Amino acid sequence: MSRQKIAAGNWKMHTTVTEGKEMISSLAKNDLPSDVTVIIAPPFTHLYPCLEVADSGIQLSAQNCSDKLSGAFTGEVSAAALADMGIKYVILGHSERREYFNESNELLKNKVDTVFGQGLTPIFCCGEPLEIRKSEQQVAYVRQQLMDSLWHLSSDQMAKIIIAYEPIWAIGTGETASPEQAQEMHQSIRSLIAEKFGEETSQIIPILYGGSVKGSNAKDIFGQRDVDGGLVGGASLKVDEFVTIIRSF
Numbered sequence: 166m167s168r169q170k171i172a173a174g175n176w177k178m179h180t181t182v183t184e185g186k187e188m189i190s191s192l193a194k195n196d197l198p199s200d201v202t203v204i205i206a207p208p209f210t211h212l213y214p215c216l217e218v219a220d221s222g223i224q225l226s227a228q229n230c231s232d233k234l235s236g237a238f239t240g241e242v243s244a245a246a247l248a249d250m251g252i253k254y255v256i257l258g259h260s261e262r263r264e265y266f267n268e269s270n271e272l273l274k275n276k277v278d279t280v281f282g283q284g285l286t287p288i289f290c291c292g293e294p295l296e297i298r299k300s301e302q303q304v305a306y307v308r309q310q311l312m313d314s315l316w317h318l319s320s321d322q323m324a325k326i327i328i329a330y331e332p333i334w335a336i337g338t339g340e341t342a343s344p345e346q347a348q349e350m351h352q353s354i355r356s357l358i359a360e361k362f363g364e365e366t367s368q369i370i371p372i373l374y375g376g377s378v379k380g381s382n383a384k385d386i387f388g389q390r391d392v393d394g395g396l397v398g399g400a401s402l403k404v405d406e407f408v409t410i411i412r413s414f
């Protein structure tokens with residue numbers, strides 16, 4: 166079965182709105198492969214202005230949203246507002262949100278429900294810290310993240326999710342999981358999903374790798390059987406390099 170190929174760029178809190186619009190316009194000028202879904206997750210402030218310049222070949226994602234539907238939650242952004250704007254995706258559970266904003270598996274479970282409730286697609290991040298990798302507990306660690314936040318979903322909902330496996334020790338560190346390490350974990354994640362939701366569902370779900378993906382290593386990583394693309398931080402801020410990554414399938 167051929168799964169959706171995805172190159173997603175997470176800009177984090179980088180760029181101004183003006184810079185972001187220029188980057189999207191410049192990305193859209195490239196001849197991008199039609200069989201790759203290209204997703205950019207700029208800061209919230211950029212979403213609407215970037216939507217105006219993104220052509221149909223570039224989708225936009227939020228980097229987070231509230232678990233609440235609406236209400237007195239100063240500074241939060243609702244999934245309903247994102248959906249109304251025409252946004253299709255929301256990154257949930259990025260390790261920086263888990264670490265710096267104390268996002269728990271339980272909170273993420275609620276966020277996943279809220280995002281699905283508004284017809285948006287979660288890009289659900291999971292991945293282990295270095296000490297867990299060193300003690301070879303990474304599969305158990307990621308299994309717990311998936312169980313706590315996703316195992317309550319129906320198979321129909323699960324079939325619509327995108328998973329990003331992002332080993333924390335490889336995010337923004339320049340250190341990348343080897344293609345074999347990525348494949349091993351992606352295969353384990355797919356097997357866990359198959360056990361819970363069935364083989365058919367597990368074969369539909371795109372599992373992206375994240376952690377220092379660059380133009381120079383994307384081909385080897387994306388070439389792995391269970392790797393369906395990347396969630397790219399630093400290298401997505403350089404348009405030419407991100408185009409190289411998009412063309413690496």
Ligand code: PEP
Nearest residue numbers: 336337375376377398399
């Ligand atoms: C990320 O932020 O999701 C990420 C993978 O960052 P980087 O590519 O810079 O390691």
